[in-house]
Amino acid sequence: MQAAESFSDQILILHRATSLSDLGSRLHFLTARQIELALSGLFPQVTVLSFGSSVNGFGKTACDLDLVLLAGKRQTADEDSSDCRLVFHAKTMLTNGRTQVQRHMETLGDVVQLLLPGCSHVRRIFQARVPIIKYHQGLTGVEWDLSMTNMSAVYMSELLYILGELDWRVRPLVFAVRSWAREIGLTNPTPGRWITNFSLTLLVLFYLQQHSKFSPVLPTLSRMISLAGPGDHRVTSDGVNCTFIRDVSQLCQHMTSSVRKLPNTNSLETLFIGFFEFYSSFDFSTCAISLISGVSVPKPDHSPLYIVNPLERGLNVSKNVSHDETERLRIEFRNTAWMLESVALTPEKSPLMASQKKADEAWGLTALFEAPNIASKARNIFYIPTRSVSPSRIVDVSDLFQQNTGVSDKSAPVSEVPVDSIRSSKQQSEMQDGIKPGTKVIKVSNRLHRR
Ligand code: UTP
Ligand code: MG
Numbered sequence: 445m446q447a448a449e450s451f452s453d454q455i456l457i458l459h460r461a462t463s464l465s466d467l468g469s470r471l472h473f474l475t476a477r478q479i480e481l482a483l484s485g486l487f488p489q490v491t492v493l494s495f496g497s498s499v500n501g502f503g504k505t506a507c508d509l510d511l512v513l514l515a516g517k518r519q520t521a522d523e524d525s526s527d528c529r530l531v532f533h534a535k536t537m538l539t540n541g542r543t544q545v546q547r548h549m550e551t552l553g554d555v556v557q558l559l560l561p562g563c564s565h566v567r568r569i570f571q572a573r574v575p576i577i578k579y580h581q582g583l584t585g586v587e588w589d590l591s592m593t594n595m596s597a598v599y600m601s602e603l604l605y606i607l608g609e610l611d612w613r614v615r616p617l618v619f620a621v622r623s624w625a626r627e628i629g630l631t632n633p634t635p636g637r638w639i640t641n642f643s644l645t646l647l648v649l650f651y652l653q654q655h656s657k658f659s660p661v662l663p664t665l666s667r668m669i670s671l672a673g674p675g676d677h678r679v680t681s682d683g684v685n686c687t688f689i690r691d692v693s694q695l696c697q698h699m700t701s702s703v704r705k706l707p708n709t710n711s712l713e714t715l716f717i718g719f720f721e722f723y724s725s726f727d728f729s730t731c732a733i734s735l736i737s738g739v740s741v742p743k744p745d746h747s748p749l750y751i752v753n754p755l756e757r758g759l760n761v762s763k764n765v766s767h768d769e770t771e772r773l774r775i776e777f778r779n780t781a782w783m784l785e786s787v788a789l790t791p792e793k794s795p796l797m798a799s800q801k802k803a804d805e806a807w808g809l810t811a812l813f814e815a816p817n818i819a820s821k822a823r824n825i826f827y828i829p830t831r832s833v834s835p836s837r838i839v840d841v842s843d844l845f846q847q848n849t850g851v852s853d854k855s856a857p858v859s860e861v862p863v864d865s866i867r868s869s870k871q872q873s874e875m876q877d878g879i880k881p882g883t884k885v886i887k888v889s890n891r892l893h894r895r
Pocket of ligand 2: 509
């Protein structure tokens with residue numbers, strides 16, 4: 445156990461203690477290598493690339509492993525394709541490309557299920573925008589999500605990795621916000637109508653692109669695109685342009701030389717509190733979040749929560765998030781901003797500290813995460829449902845990403861985790877209680893307006 449001396453310290457310790465370890469990372473690569481070796485007899489140049497939180501620097505211990513399988517060798521910018529032998533030779537089917545990918549993935553699912561040691565619980569999710577196969581590798585204890593057409597997600601991981609490398613505060617802050625969301629049941633390992641860790645990460649990065657009297661901690665994507673060199677050129681096979689500067693030190697230099705305001709030296713504590721203040725007053729009903737420009741833009745459609753996909757600009761990363769979940773997110777931002785004003789953010793330094801009772805009192809992140817009674821009371825203050833809350837937050841993945849492809853999906857249904865096992869019954873009943881609009885709400889919203 446490590447003793448923290450300040451709120452910022454707690455955030456750093458949380459990050460250090462929960463981020464994916466070197467061993468975890470090696471087990472992920474070993475798991476990816478297994479499928480590469482298994483298929484290399486058929487496709488000698490098969491490549492399996494890891495993406496997502498296990499490689500972008502935002503991975504937690506036991507996070508899932510996102511993989512994309514490329515049957516032909518990936519061309520890097522400096523490779524001349526004319527030298528390559530044609531070793532991936534597949535038949536063209538008289539169907540559309542998506543159906544062909546689904547058929548390939550069905551076969552892949554069978555190979556994994558029937559032939560690969562340690563692999564079990566194979567689930568085929570083909571109706572999602574990006575068809576995936578999910579399974580469990582018992583020997584390394586890793587959950588996999590395998591796709592075949594997701595190069596933009598690989599480049600997205602590069603983008604997130606670079607942003608995490610730019611400033612030492614980025615990753616601890618993302619971890620703290622993701623832990624907060626998990627503690628209060630905003631996120632859930634099962635896919636559903638709630639916000640994902642990836643969307644939450646983008647919310648934090650967008651917040652770090654803001655500037656006040658200080659310069660922003662992170663650059664906008666437009667800036668990163670404008671600084672790209674010839675070696676940074678990347679376009680996916682389906683035409684998504686993922687070109688942006690990859691050289692972290694060069695980007696750092698540009699950031700430092702172009703600073704026109706005071707450099708941002710805010711502590712993690714200040715940034716964490718600032719995050720909740722920022723989103724407490726963010727207009728989610730009309731504005732979308734865009735990391736491209738670093739400013740909010742008008743929403744292009746009526747999705748309750750709109751986060752522009754930085755690389756595939758026509759897509760909303762948080763399209764799955766329902767109205768109720770967006771409302772809950774908004775309320776939790778306010779509650780937490782309010783709680784951060786009320787809980788002790790530092791250990792008592794008074795002589796009373798000498799007494800064991802006082803020393804054991806929760807403060808800072810611990811008070812925020814481990815005082816469910818205080819937290820749920822405060823949470824209740826703000827919860828005024830605008831619509832009745834749906835009896836269950838569980839949905840089938842195919843309902844979320846329904847695309848009428850005309851192909852029947854033989855995938856097994858996604859396992860459903862009862863919500864009650866994730867959210868305490870107390871929180872559940874509070875969610876469903878109507879809250880009398882009254883003085884408390886007005887009082888607290890006044891507090892927020894005063895900021
Ligand atoms: P995940 O949802 O698995 O997120 O998407 P994650 O970052 O790995 O977080 P956890 O730890 O599993 O919860 C994997 C990756 O897919 C890309 C991003 O690179 C993300 O990190 N992605 C995801 C997109 O490019 N667009 C999306 O809409 C969603
Ligand atoms: Mg993941």
